[in-house]
Amino acid sequence: MHLQALRLLNFRNYVRLEGSFEPGITILFGANAQGKTNFLESLYYLSNAAASHARSDRQLIHFDVSEDVIPFARVEATIKRRDGAQQVALTIGLQNGRLQKRIELNGIAKRVHEYVGEINAVLFLPEDIDLIASGPSLRRRYLDTTISQIDQSYYRALAEYEEVLGQRNAQLKALAERGLRNSEELLAFWDEKLVEAGAYIILRRQQVIARLDELAGRIHPELTGYNEFLRLSYLPRLELGYHASHQLSLDVGTDLLREGTLLTLQEVQERFHESLQRRRAEELARAVTVVGPHRDDVRFLVNEVDMTDYGSRGQQRTSALTLKLSEVALITEKRGDPPILLLDDVMSELDEARRRYMTEMLIEYPQVFLTTTDLDVFTEPFLGRARLLHVEQGRHREVDQAQKKRADS
Ligand SMILES: Nc1ncnc2c1ncn2[C@@H]1O[C@H](COP(=O)(O)OP(=O)(O)OP(=O)(O)O)[C@@H](O)[C@H]1O
Ligand SMILES: [Mg+2]
Structure with missing residues (x-):
């Protein structure tokens, strides 16, 4: 399956994001603390209806709205599955200090146990070494x-x-x-x-x-x-x-x-x-x-x-x-149907031989999102196949490779 469209509202440091996505490789790059991991986390949330690594769902709501009457974060997506496009919307709200979750699949409200498994994504974070x-x-x-x-x-x-x-x-x-x-x-x-x-x-x-x-x-x-x-x-x-x-x-x-x-x-x-x-x-x-x-x-x-x-x-x-x-x-x-693969900062953790194998393997996957602070960890041919998104303060900007090269030289 793959992500076609995503809309984030007050999710972590994304006040508002609207993007369309394609099958294949997407690389999110940018300096530290800009929202690369947060983006992957939003897709993990879409899949599990729970924050990754036992973090509290509360942490997903943008700090800036915490004083609102009902602070909330929302993730909306169109996912293309084998059996057709699915519309998903997850809302996390805080009402009188209590966390409320609302899940809609194609406009129909679902309980967590009915929903989990509908959208599959696999996330790898550097801290997964703890597993x-x-x-x-x-x-x-x-x-x-x-x-x-x-x-x-x-x-x-x-x-x-x-x-x-x-x-x-x-x-x-x-x-x-x-x-x-x-x-x-x-x-x-x-x-x-x-x-x-x-x-x-x-x-x-x-x-x-x-x-x-x-x-x-x-x-x-x-x-x-x-x-x-x-x-x-x-x-x-x-x-x-x-x-x-x-x-x-x-x-x-x-x-x-x-x-x-x-x-x-x-x-x-x-x-x-x-x-x-x-x-x-x-x-x-x-x-x-x-x-x-x-x-x-x-x-x-x-x-x-x-x-x-x-x-x-x-x-x-x-x-x-x-x-x-x-x-x-x-x-x-x-x-x-293959899940969406989310790899956070994976290349910087591997030696050169392992990187080479990884890149060869990733080309075979239907949809992969990779994050990095440094595009040089990827080979030219791999970058040539990938869509590049520059992440800065919770916003994405598409960059083509020629542009990227000019900026470097
Ligand atoms: N609920 C929240 N509201 C607003 N900002 C948040 C929230 N949760 C996290 N942030 C901020 O979002 C920023 C980006 O975090 P993220 O982990 O996505 O960074 P990153 O781009 O992956 O950086 P790195 O390269 O260091 O891993 C951080 O500065 C973090 O403090
Ligand atoms: Mg990160």
Whole structure:
């Protein structure tokens, strides 16, 4: 799919922007702090109806309107999908200190869970290195937003699981504090609910990670001149029964895919139940749910070395980039339509060989937006194919290459 037209109102530092866009490569260039990343973020918002990287949606509204009666930001777009042009409008408003979101798809109001997945975009930001380098919660959130793009039931399952988890934890806490006679009965009830809501999440995560692993297995070697081979594996915090070595140290996690087969929903449910049973005493002592998808993790291995603990910065960065490119391939497969690719300052992070490979690959993508402070990171032929937009204080100005050269000399 590709973006045809975009209108921003009070979005970050864009007071008002109206632009039309084409398939192919668009490069947004300009000095620091002019609105390059903000532009990509507006497209990410269009796709996810939530700010990227767990930032608050509130931050998206332009500072200058914060004193208005109802401060709001709006993103409107025409997206050309395989099945036709879609009109989308997202409005974020602040009313009496409360954030309100309004989503319209072709003039019809939609709830978030009905909308997510309609417009697909994949964003790579320099801080995505944290996906590899930091703790598991970022990796879980990454999985959740990615899978929600291709499966609306997943998005609903997540909301349900959150709810059940909160109630089950409250119950465990009450039991720990007061102790109740029928505690086993009560917990059996909550176990059932937790497994019901959580098993689907685990099932989808294992499937998606298995596919991302295959895709990354092809992309990563190319990106690294066949020096590095990336593997992804899922570490569900479940006791799986067949790995004797892990029975005593469950927090190490167990590689669900080691056997090369994926579990069925029923098998996941059984193992989830079993794990809850075995950890009963611990859960009662700690008054918190210790097994379930809220404790999952993903491992990234390059040439068998764990990148989270032992990767160099460059290796972590390249692994994060491979992950995003694999996500593009996954969405293309599942939706039958490639997502819009948004790459923030990606070239400055790569060595020359990796840049060359990237540029060759990007030419194949239907629509890519790249940002840079320095056009020299791109080769002449690549620039020749790209549309150049100069970004300055929240405004865009189209520049042709000849103009650009004259300005340089
Ligand atoms: N809600 C907001 N209202 C107004 N301005 C904002 C808002 N949020 C961010 N900004 C400002 O927008 C400006 C541009 O930010 P952006 O991250 O897009 O810069 P950039 O062009 O990507 O720069 P860099 O090259 O440094 O990455 C910043 O000065 C930032 O403070
Ligand atoms: Mg930026």
